Amino acid sequence: MNTHAINNTQKRNLVDSVESLDSFTMLSKALDASGLTPVLSTSGPYTFFAPNDEAFRKLPLGTLEDWLKPENKDELISVLKYHVLPGRASAADVGTMSRPKMMQGQSAVVTKEGDKIRIDGANLIGLDIASSNGVIHMIDAVIQPIEPATKH
Template identity: 65%
Template sequence: MITQVNNHKSHYTLVDLIDSSGPFTILRRALDIAGLSVMLSASGPYTLFAPNDRAFAKLPKGTVEHWLRAENRSDLLSVLKYHIFPGLASSADVGTMSHPKMLQGQATFITKEGDRIRIDGSNLIGVDMVSSNGVIHMIDTVMQPWHE
């Protein structure tokens, strides 16, 4: 089920919304470590498919800790950039996309069945959290880019 959270323009940045709009403590820490908080606090627009803390908890044991180590920053950066679309996409827009290219460089896939929207197998569970520099859609699974 998709919950529309907010559909009005905000004076908050994406990072401000992450700080104030839900269970995003792991994501916030990861964005800081990866150096992406500054970008998501600046101009945009960006669309962030934000995994909540429960999404991170579903990962195999040790995965988050691995990503958060300094020597694995490039892995963390790749995963996080795979959650960022360089442009503004409301939930209505996302529902019409099929293979958007993410900031990380790879295209992901989106499916829509009725009111249910999935991106790379992850359900959108909270949508249209609008900020001054983009929009956040909460997802229930951490997406991972493929590696050759």
């Protein structure tokens, strides 16, 4: 990962930070398709548990493609909001949490073993990437809420 790019993210909002890092091309596509870009660009602060491209590759074949279809936008929004914690939480802060309530409305499970921190089983692998409206923690899996989004 490009350390210079990470150091420059603190001047950018969460979305611009994600888009500036090579590890998040699939997440960038998902954010664009979801319509959440304006929210994560202007308000906050937020803590974004951002799955890298490898995390998306671990999903069952076709999952991301299905989420990107317009008819599945509600489910995509639900999944992405489940990766966002209201407020700015450093990795050290996250390590002290047990069941933080995510933007999506459900609580995730945080576990800490030694210096390893996990959220719903996903490892935090890139920590404390500062942005103007929050912080990004790269994770190695796409976490999903227990209840899918309901159609209105």
